[in-house]
Amino acid sequence: MKYIFVLMGLLFSMASQASVIVNATLVVYPSDAKFVNVQLVNRGTTTHLVQSWIDDGNVSDTPEKIKVPFVLTPPVVKMKGGEGQSVKIVGKNLDSLPNNRESVFWLNIVDIPPQPEGKANENYLQVAIRTRIKLFYRPVGLSDSVNEAVKHLSLQRNGGATCVKNDSPYYLTIVNAVTWHGGDLKKKVQGNLLDEALFIAPYSCLAVPASMNGSGQYRISYLDDFGAQRFALL
Incomplete structure (x- = not known):
């Protein structure tokens, strides 16, 4: 054979x-x-x-x-x-x-x-x-809960560079980001600014694409423990 x-x-x-x-x-x-x-x-x-x-x-x-x-x-x-x-x-x-x-x-x-x-x-x-x-x-006993981790995300801008800072002890995966102009967070919005998902380690700052280097606000979709998408603003 x-x-x-x-x-x-x-x-x-x-x-x-x-x-x-x-x-x-x-x-x-x-x-x-x-x-x-x-x-x-x-x-x-x-x-x-x-x-x-x-x-x-x-x-x-x-x-x-x-x-x-x-x-x-x-x-x-x-x-x-x-x-x-x-x-x-x-x-x-x-x-x-x-x-x-x-x-x-x-x-x-x-x-x-x-x-x-x-x-x-x-x-x-x-x-x-x-x-x-x-x-x-x-580890058990981590500060905050995994459901609150996204609240510890922020955009850090330094000149022409921008990163997503994760001040939580949890890994976070962002799969979608769009420029936000207000409205319902769950409303379907076209135009993902990410070429690939952002996998952000605890207490780290991960560089974002140039398309997110503006001064506005962004709506992100991130994954929870069950793989479902949830929404938040950066």
Whole structure:
């Protein structure tokens, strides 16, 4: 048998192409948790092999080279069509992580489809789809709550440069920004000023596109713990 194997590294927004999906858009691991379960579902009709691991942000690292303060089980599993499967994340050596802010890691799920029937003696292209979502380690007792974090965002302007300053202990993801002229925050407005989402670390200031260097106000859309978009003004 001869075949070509291709691994496609995709963000979660592309995961709808996979048969095996993650029933979450992100994972939060509270510091007082003994473990966290993540649910996988095989929406297909055939048995797929699934490999899972956690990385620290380097998308090109292989699982055997990665060192993170978590253990994930099972790392490899076969899932029949229509079945569900839980993977368990257990924290190890979490004392090495900051206790005054969130830390971020990435959960990887690779969906490897079965060999096509009748292709044993033929060349074929086999595509494994990789889903990668954020895993947040969240210390208990952080100042404020995650729902209040957006209130600690501000635009900092210095000459011709502008950044979004995050004075909260939480990571924040802004997916949309528009020039704001007043009205209902939830009203649909055309014209996203962002070329890509802004992922802002705790207590940091992230540069914004030149389109947001003006002196006006902006309406932003940011993601909550459930992946839903919420709105605020900067």
